[in-house]
Amino acid sequence: MTGHDDHDHGRTFQPDHPEPTSDAALVGLALRELLIEGGHYTAEEELAVIAEMQGASPENGGKIVARAWTDPEYKKRLLINGKDSIKELGFDLEPYEFTVMENTDQVHNVIVCTLCSCYPRALLGMSPAWYKSRNYRSRVVREPRAVLSEFGVDLSDDVDVRVHDSTAELRYMVLPQRPAGTDNWSEDDLAALITRDSLIGTQRDLSTK
Amino acid sequence: MSEPRFSVGQRVQIADRTPPVHHRVPSYAKGHVGVVERVCGMHANPELCIRGDGKPFQRIYRVRIPQTDLWAPYEGTDGDKLEIEIFEHWLELAQ
Structure with missing residues (x-):
């Protein structure tokens, strides 16, 4: 996937999740976005790991x-x-x-x-x-x-x-x-x-x- | 890999301390004596992970403690045991 300007990582990440409201959830979301923006891993890789865990x-x-x-x-x-x-x-x-x-x-x-x-x-x-x-x-x-x-x-x-x-x-x-x-x-x-x-x-x- | 300080069957005491960082020893086990059930591998020290990579790694031991030593009164038998993973720097040979 290319062109990250047109969508929000917070929404691509498990789209059925409610908007985070607690401080801890917001910190987690921010950390995740920084890791993805920093190139440590991609949103697709993260979704693949989640899918693998849920598939077990x-x-x-x-x-x-x-x-x-x-x-x-x-x-x-x-x-x-x-x-x-x-x-x-x-x-x-x-x-x-x-x-x-x-x-x-x-x-x-x-x-x-x-x-x-x-x-x-x-x-x-x-x-x-x-x-x-x-x-x-x-x-x-x-x-x-x-x-x-x-x-x-x-x-x-x-x-x-x-x-x-x-x-x-x-x-x-x-x-x-x-x-x-x-x-x-x-x-x-x-x-x-x-x-x-x-x-x-x-x-x-x-x-x- | 450093050599294990303790071996299977030795009696060890779990330290009774509460460092002001994340650590993986539950309060109920602190200060108790058990027997080394198994010598495990070397792993990141959780108390150091907040400031880096948890190095130097510490060896983990599985320690077996009689339930009747942990809890009083305890509803069960003398054969009931709790087994728990403890990092080497939390253990000393029991007196």
């Missing part, structure tokens, strides 16, 4: 889980080095590290970012509103069993809870347990079972129905 969905995470369920060697690599292992499937979370936490009969994992709302968007898509809420972020560290129960996950005392607070440069995904009775299922059929919440850890049992 939990199906991506589901493909990784299904591969781990069907390929024990892949699962080993994934649990040791998530960042490099997902590249084998065409995913990339650089510059973040990526850590996959495996649910077992004895352990249930759940992910949170108490400081803001860090989330592996390239693998899970946009985060749900509750993941960003103060209620979830403050309570799931303080009383994880109560919060999980509200999601329908009632853990007995012989299952340990591990809460993972995503405070810095790591991103997380839970590896849910493979449901019984799926021994002969294809990788694609297995991937279709996996839900967003099971990858965050607010769901434990996957349904094969």
